[in-house]
Amino acid sequence: MARSASRKRPAALLFDVFGTVVDWRGSVKKELARLGRSHGVRADWGEFADAWRAGYRPAMDRVRRGELPWQPLDSLHLRMLRGLVDRFGLELDAREIAALNLVWHRLSAWRDVRAGLRRLKRGCLIGTLSNGNMALLVELSKAARLPWDCILSAELFRHYKPDPEVYLGAAALLALDPAQVMLVAAHKDDLAAARRCGLQTAYVHRPLEFGPDTAHGGPDRRSTLNAGDFEDLADQLGL
Amino acid sequence: MARSASRKRPAALLFDVFGTVVDWRGSVKKELARLGRSHGVRADWGEFADAWRAGYRPAMDRVRRGELPWQPLDSLHLRMLRGLVDRFGLELDAREIAALNLVWHRLSAWRDVRAGLRRLKRGCLIGTLSNGNMALLVELSKAARLPWDCILSAELFRHYKPDPEVYLGAAALLALDPAQVMLVAAHKDDLAAARRCGLQTAYVHRPLEFGPDTAHGGPDRRSTLNAGDFEDLADQLGL
Numbered sequence: 455m456a457r458s459a460s461r462k463r464p465a466a467l468l469f470d471v472f473g474t475v476v477d478w479r480g481s482v483k484k485e486l487a488r489l490g491r492s493h494g495v496r497a498d499w500g501e502f503a504d505a506w507r508a509g510y511r512p513a514m515d516r517v518r519r520g521e522l523p524w525q526p527l528d529s530l531h532l533r534m535l536r537g538l539v540d541r542f543g544l545e546l547d548a549r550e551i552a553a554l555n556l557v558w559h560r561l562s563a564w565r566d567v568r569a570g571l572r573r574l575k576r577g578c579l580i581g582t583l584s585n586g587n588m589a590l591l592v593e594l595s596k597a598a599r600l601p602w603d604c605i606l607s608a609e610l611f612r613h614y615k616p617d618p619e620v621y622l623g624a625a626a627l628l629a630l631d632p633a634q635v636m637l638v639a640a641h642k643d644d645l646a647a648a649r650r651c652g653l654q655t656a657y658v659h660r661p662l663e664f665g666p667d668t669a670h671g672g673p674d675r676r677s678t679l680n681a682g683d684f685e686d687l688a689d690q691l692g693l
Numbered sequence: 694m695a696r697s698a699s700r701k702r703p704a705a706l707l708f709d710v711f712g713t714v715v716d717w718r719g720s721v722k723k724e725l726a727r728l729g730r731s732h733g734v735r736a737d738w739g740e741f742a743d744a745w746r747a748g749y750r751p752a753m754d755r756v757r758r759g760e761l762p763w764q765p766l767d768s769l770h771l772r773m774l775r776g777l778v779d780r781f782g783l784e785l786d787a788r789e790i791a792a793l794n795l796v797w798h799r800l801s802a803w804r805d806v807r808a809g810l811r812r813l814k815r816g817c818l819i820g821t822l823s824n825g826n827m828a829l830l831v832e833l834s835k836a837a838r839l840p841w842d843c844i845l846s847a848e849l850f851r852h853y854k855p856d857p858e859v860y861l862g863a864a865a866l867l868a869l870d871p872a873q874v875m876l877v878a879a880h881k882d883d884l885a886a887a888r889r890c891g892l893q894t895a896y897v898h899r900p901l902e903f904g905p906d907t908a909h910g911g912p913d914r915r916s917t918l919n920a921g922d923f924e925d926l927a928d929q930l931g932l
Contacts, residue, residue: 528868579831579832579835581831587866587868588843588866588867588868589866589867589868589869592818592820592842592843592867593818595842596818596842603831603834603835604827604831604843604844605843605844609866610849627826627827627828627848628827628828628831629765629767629826629827629828630828
């Protein structure tokens with residue numbers, strides 16, 4: 455049993471971060487609510503968080519199409535944030551906006567993450583593979599005490615996921631064949647792009663990513679593994 | 694006292710690895726001696742380790758001057774190793790040579806390193822900044838259980854130290870000014886190059902790096918700090 459689990463175990467597990475590892479919506483909403491209280495402003499801070507996140511993919515796609523020059527996610531987040539601050543009635547100066555933008559460096563991990571990663575680390579190399587820039591991922595991981603073996607970011611390849619350069623570049627930096635690497639993510643499009651590059655994939659179900667009231671799909675039938683959380687993933691990998 | 698220590702504390706400590714963090718000579722010599730015994734070959738394995746290491750700087754300099762295309766340190770090590778295996782009378786096939794080449798992924802840390810890093814990590818971001826390639830650094834760090842916040846390699850910049858691209862690129866990836874970063878190394882030329890890029894520097898004295906019988910210099914007067922080992926460095930930074 456242990457032998458058969460270890461035979462199919464990938465050499466490296468690389469994790470998407472926003473939504474998969476951390477509860478970006480809950481964390482951003484909480485910090486916005488705190489800021490709103492201190493400024494005497496009431497608003498739907500979940501809607502603010504959702505609007506901020508909704509700008510993410512279109513902004514990255516503009517970089518991916520070459521309409522914007524390469525820039526790290528912190529810069530794209532800041533560009534989106536300026537308009538949102540006005541729209542939600544927050545009066546912040548440039549320094550305060552820059553500080554708020556770093557909320558993405560302070561996101562909280564889902565409850566199962568730390569214990570799950572500690573188990574997975576025993577049998578596999580574990581790392582990030584996120585569109586977040588290096589400074590963001592390093593600070594977030596340190597604050598949340600995530601025991602990564604390495605932190606890899608789209609920034610290292612100057613391409614955003616789902617560009618193949620990111621998945622193939624990560625495998626190459628680890629001197630592994632793509633098939634020895636498994637991407638772990640809560641998003642089926644990210645997993646599909648990784649599979650097109652030859653990686654194994656694991657879908658992790660994060661039903662609360664977009665808040666409590668959202669519909670969410672079923673399992674990802676094309677993934678090697680489907681897991682309820684990181685502890686379940688460790689169970690399935692025999693770790 | 695704590696306040697004054699924290700005022701001058703850098704945001705990030707980046708560590709040279711070979712010689713500074715790990716005892717490359719002792720580790721390589723030990724694995725060569727084991728291999729020699731299993732092949733019935735006697736030789737001065739310390740001399741083999743020294744000769745391997747002596748080829749390191751000239752090989753990197755050929756890459757730095759553009760005489761060789763960019764390649765990771767694993768490739769340069771392999772290129773040097775082929776000649777040494779013959780010279781020292783080891784009969785190894787290509788697969789065995791490739792396996793021996795990975796001894797650089799399995800080096801042992803100096804005795805103070807793990808405890809020192811755990812203390813330093815409390816107050817600073819800690820990471821590598823080595824000419825070793827990413828796969829080498831990640832595997833070495835996992836095997837030696839080094840608690841880095843991030844692993845940065847010359848490979849990410851396709852330049853070898855002491856090229857400025859490495860020091861400046863590392864600070865940029867961490868979104869820090871060079872002056873907020875301190876390079877920690879046992880080699881004065883590495884530290885001098887970092888200072889030319891505006892980094893702070895700490896010299897760590899590793900008198901046994903080249904074996905027990907070698908002369909070694911005094912303190913590095915131009916460095917911000919001089920430390921006997923990583924525990925001493927933590928003391929001096931008030932951590």
